[in-house]
Amino acid sequence: MKSLRTPKASLAKIEVLACVTAFLLMLLTISGSNRRRRNNRKLRFLLWAAYTLTSYLIVYTLGLMTEASFRNELLPVWATFLMIFFGSSDTYSVHSLEDCERWKNYVWQYALKIAGVSFLFIMSGIALPMISVLTLCLIVPLKVIRRATSLKIASGSGRQLTGKSIADYMQSEHQLSEGDLDPSQMRGYRYVVRKGKTIPMSLKKLKEREAAKQWEAPNYRKPLEITDRVVTIEKVWKCQGWLLRSGGGDKDSKLKDICLSFSLYKLLRLEFSDYSLPKQAHEKAWKLIRYLYAEGNGYERAFRVVELELSFLFDSFYTSYPTIFKPLGWRLKVVELLLLVIGVPVTIGLCFPRYDSNRPQDEVQLATTGGLSIDFLVTVLILLIFAWVELVQCFFMAISDWAKVALLCKYVRTNSWHENRRLEKLIRLICRTQLPKPWERKLQQYSLLESYDYTPPRWLYNRITYLFIDRIRDGQAQSSPAELSAEVKKAVFRSLMSNPEAEALKNGVSSLIRNEVEHELAWACRLDTQTQVIIVWHIATSMLEHRVRISDSNFIVATSLSKYLAYLVTFYPKLLFDQPYDSEYIFNVIVMEARRLLKDCKTIGERINKLNRIHKTTNVTNKVIIQGARLGQQLLDVENEPNFIWKVLAEFWAELMVYVAPSNNAIAHAQHLARGGEFVTHLWALVSHAGIKRENPVE
Template identity: 80%
Template sequence: MGAGNKTLSEATAVIKKLRTPKANLAKVEFLACLTALLLMFLTIFGSSRRRHNHQKLRVLLWAAYTFSSYLIVYTFGLMTEASFQNDLLPVWAIFLMIFFGSSDSYSVHSLEDCEQWKNYAWQYVIKITGVLFLMILSGITLPMISVSTLCLIVPLKVIRRAASLRIASRYGRQMITKSIADYMSSEHQSSEGDLDPSQMRGYNYIVTEGMISPTSLKKLRERKAAAQLEAPNYRKSLEITDRVVTIDKVWKCQGWLLRSGGGDKDSKLKDICLSFSLYKLLRLKFSDYSLPKQAHEKAWKLIQYLCAEGNGYERAFRVAELELSFLFDYFYTKYVTIFQPLGWRIKLVELLFLVIGVPVMVGLCFPWYDSSRSQGEVQLATKGGLSIDFLVTALIVLIFACVELVQCFFMVISEWTKVSLLCKYVRTISWQEGKLMEKLIGLICRTPLPKPWERKIHQYSLLESYDYTPPRWLYNILTDLFMDRIRDGQRESAPAKLSSEVKKAVFHSLMSNPEALQNGQASLIRNEVEHELSWACKLKTQTQVIIVWHIATSIFEHMMPISNSNFLVATNLSKYLTYLVTFYPKLLPDHPYDSEYIFDGIIIEARYLLKGCKTIKERTQRLNNIGKRMNDTGEVIIQGARLGQQLLNVENEPNFIWKVLAEFWAELMVYVAPSDNAIAHAEHLAMGGEFVTHLWALVSHAGIKREPPLE
């Protein structure tokens, strides 16, 4: 009993120490520093999520994003309920409010956060009220004077983030896209019969609208007054003036920097503007706006031109890559508000406050402890007299300065800056005549940036992974409430590099028969094997078609391997489409839950039919035997084995079969690309991106629809 009482008394003493004013002050300082470090982590690694499909990285970023918001609330609570006085509490509170504005490159974690923009705005009102309350209680002190210049940054940062959330929300998307939608609904009429994609003649696609001047506002009012006497027009007008930059203006620019025979021989600078204009059109898919058929036909001629010459598929893919990077920034960063006509000016004001405020704070807040500074104030200091309070403040200020400088650097070299400079260059004759300005813009625009997405195609092999069982202690009925469940058989294979052979094959298929996409049957007809193999394209669901052909391709891969481009294309695309079925069925034609249900059934079938097979060789041989003796078309595994046996029995060399499979999978890749689920593609932009999303962007511009399978 004596030992138990002693332990209890010791625990009570520890609890009392944790509740002392100094202990509470230490908690406030620790949490403020931790919040600052989390913000730095989000700033540096925030944009990495679109370049890497690593689950651990996504979890870390999600934890930092979520945890920092809770830390800010909790720390504010400790400050407002503190039973002690410290002159630096309002200073730390102001920095917490600045951190509440979040990182420019990580404004939201998921698209659902965008819909909470009103909630975020009200949180700001409540928190800033608490900060003002703290400042009133603290009175006018030296630290408060030193941080006064930084106080003005708070509304700038928070309002910008709230505006970014609002613009990326469903309402905001419709609001800012209406003018482009109304303009593009009739844009094709201005260039009928006079189109030349090589010179962009007739392509009046908007790159930037420019800033409306007071004179323009006066003319706008006059037009509205005159319009009241006419029939009402409910379209949102977008007048093409000298301030508006269109694609044809970019191509007509006579400045050396943008001339094909001058500083833009590879057209990469002009393509930056082209990608930005196409990104604006792609936003229509997220706002429930549609374009007339003639507008899609016009866009298709442009895509055909991009793919026409030599390795034009690389150029088309590069344009789509950059277009999707702009779309990612629109949804997940603050760049869309920073690069508004007044946005970058506000950003410069922030930097001005940073330049003035930080030196003032460092100069006034001398980092040594002064016991006579405030009577009765609770402070923390080392034994040598060094003020821990000021050290914490200095660390927070240093992190804040580093974050702002890093964000400024990212902003300067971003693709948004390049678009802004190039459009200004097109509008300004003096820039086109200034060699120094041309060199500066060229230097910025040709600064190499990290790859815009992962540039890998993920792989899944049914024969390798059907027997995988995830750990039940981690994935079970209880943990389903907290994390995405990993089902039986869901184990990804090593990803493959997106090769030029794969891109070329897919783009060639896209160019071959765009008006009536088929799920592989056109390629079978071209190779004159439709009578033997087309039955496998007419199954009930697209999921079954993919898995059956995947099984057959896997059998042929292990029994007739060769080393050529057709082998690479067929095996990579087979495993990639099966990967989408297994992990991301939302990006495919079938209902996602139907795909999941079918996949679960296929795993059960595979475990029954391949029971006892330990190696790939044994599994392939078992399937080969099944294909020889069974003609039942009921089970997907048996259907795949049957198709694999048919491929082996075709009286041609393996090279021919691999050509058939490569063309089939390339056509099937294009067939699944059209989708009305634009949000699913936007979600995957924050997870490393998907190859199918790049195709989806191109076929969306062209208005290409998927045809039902041939009977």
């Protein structure tokens, strides 16, 4: 134990902790954006642990440095890098939305750390040439400002502040194009893509304007001037440069759609700021969505636009990109890179190891047998990791969708770029660079008849551990996820488009009416809660999946959506409409009913057969699991023709999928963007733009 308290042991501990912190930063940088592309609990836990440990390790290591009873000229260098690491990962600025609200706490933490490091510099009395340390120290405030600004913008008050001008502008935007609206050419769609530096009106200019109009009716909205510097969707489509022409470098409109997604992201962000749009704005957006659908495989294009829109939304909450791509932000990033290019080689050169005989006698160091300083090797390792992280982040930033929007908007504003074919091809190469898929593109699945007997391990999930980890309840066992197929997207979008005037959605009854089976089956849409509706239809679909199995697109649509909505009820009821704890209670009761009624049934076939016998012989009709069996039999009795049965089920589930999409809990959708994304979130974005609400269940 005494050997662990020696100066050399303390120095070794500091070096190990500094290296571990550097590797954790590298992990966050590499895997930070993967959390929105993979719904993987282990990955989320690993990244949460790295994100949380980094902060504590930095504080602890700085404490060891300031309390060290020995001298080492590299302590200030390591301390500086620890300070830089505290705000380095631009792709992982926060782990959860709650972290955004603590932006003041983050700033104060940094201030205290700076005070500790300053104390270390003063008290150490190190004779090391400080030009390298000072150069690196200049990076610290740049990172602090960027990350703190990102947190503030993503916080509740920040969202309201940044959304104010767009919200006020959209209150009258529809009036600018009355009688002259053409979605095919985006004529009349003056949605703002990029505002530029000159748009926000200064207080002085505002006072001058108000003084000149003092006798006019007052306007209390925040002004947003549409000048030549402002890029709108209409301007992007009107651009005559080769790069954005449909017959030139943008034949499939993918480049223009990047700008469209960004402008829609700005409107969707208003959902998180308590701002609302007028009915006319929603009607205008609905015409745009219908146009996207009308073009060939329009549902693919529409979902592509929404995927990218939600990617921007994720970045606005969980990364520093919104701050970096502000006019001043990227300039500060360039300065930061210059300091990196200067600071790293200078630090390595000035800290080059000397042999023990040339070092101060009272300085503690670790050395190999050959005399090469391990302290120096640790410093080089940290420097290389830091340099690698920064360069990788710059590469990601250069090919990010935010950079593409900035380049395309600059291209629209700069006529001279339209005549430079080499520049146009370079921009096209950057904008056409394929990035990893923006989300997992899978439908998580749950089958009640397969999983109701699942019991989680009590040693891990009990009354004590539920304070520390999310509790897994009885019957809560996921099935293997299903790929989000083109058939599912097409069916859901077709159901959405069957609502021509963006009227209130119905919970599946319309599909039953179209198939002329409403008199027999509509009762299953009028249950007390929508949770019960989903589970009843899910049980019926699961039974028919094993009794009337066919190879058909309707079969794929019905079974995939049935298990997906059951998954949402079971795991994430906050994304649906019933009160979440009501849904949890109903689910728990249904699991108990299933365990009692299907006791000793081992296989899915045995369970289905017993359900058929029970619903025919019992007088009890208010149990969900019996109602599901009854509905399954009724589907067979209506017309015992497999193709028709699965057509009814596919259209019902597609309509119900659209019905659950409207939500007042926008924050829940934003939280799930960091968990691999959800299909229902994409539909929520679509219906939010169109202003579509759900109708009360049919009485």
